[in-house]
Amino acid sequence: MLGSSPYDRIGSPLEAGLHQEGRRLTPQRRKVLELFENIGSGMHLSAEDVHHQLLEANTRVSLATIYRTLRLLVEMGFLHELELSEGGHRFELSSRDHPDHHHLVCVRCGRTEEFESENVVEAGRKAAERNGFELIESTLNVRAVCPSCQ
Numbered sequence: 533m534l535g536s537s538p539y540d541r542i543g544s545p546l547e548a549g550l551h552q553e554g555r556r557l558t559p560q561r562r563k564v565l566e567l568f569e570n571i572g573s574g575m576h577l578s579a580e581d582v583h584h585q586l587l588e589a590n591t592r593v594s595l596a597t598i599y600r601t602l603r604l605l606v607e608m609g610f611l612h613e614l615e616l617s618e619g620g621h622r623f624e625l626s627s628r629d630h631p632d633h634h635h636l637v638c639v640r641c642g643r644t645e646e647f648e649s650e651n652v653v654e655a656g657r658k659a660a661e662r663n664g665f666e667l668i669e670s671t672l673n674v675r676a677v678c679p680s681c682q
C-alpha cells in the first residue's frame with residue numbers, strides 16, 4: 533500500500549485521526565478503532581463482529597452506526613476494506629507492519645486466511661506502469677471453499 537496510511541505521517545493512528553482536518557475521531561469512532569488495534573493486524577472483522585464485540589465490552593452502538601463508522605475509518609485510511617463474495621465486507625487495520633497481502637476467502641463461512649505473493653505485487657506494479665497508472669495497492673482475493681465447508 534502506498535501513501536494511503538496515516539501511519540506514514542504520524543506515529544499513532546489515534547493521534548493522526550485527531551489531526552485530520554474537519555473529521556474528528558469521536559469517542560465512538562475511537563472505540564471502534566481501539567477494538568481493531570487491540571486485536572492486532574491480520575484479523576478481518578465484519579460489521580456484525582464489531583457490533584458483537586462492542587456489546588460484550590458494554591458499549592451500546594447500533595449496527596447502522598457501526599457501518600457508518602467503519603466506512604469513515606476506511607476513508608480516513610485507518611482501516612482497509614475487504615470485499616468478499618455475496619456482498620459481505622470485512623475490515624482490517626491498515627498498518628505498515630502489515631503491508632500488501634492477499635486473502636483466501638471461504639465463500640460459505642467467510643473464513644479468511646492471508647498469504648503473501650511477490651508475483652502478485654509485481655504483476656500489479658507492471659500493469660500499472662504499462663498503462664501509466666499510479667499504483668495504490670495490488671491485492672488479490674481468492675474465493676474458495678474451506679476444509680470444514682467442503
Ligand SMILES: [Zn+2]
Pocket residue numbers: 574575576624633634635646
Ligand atoms: Zn488481511
Ligand SMILES: [Zn+2]
Pocket residue numbers: 638639640641642643677678679680681
Ligand atoms: Zn468455510
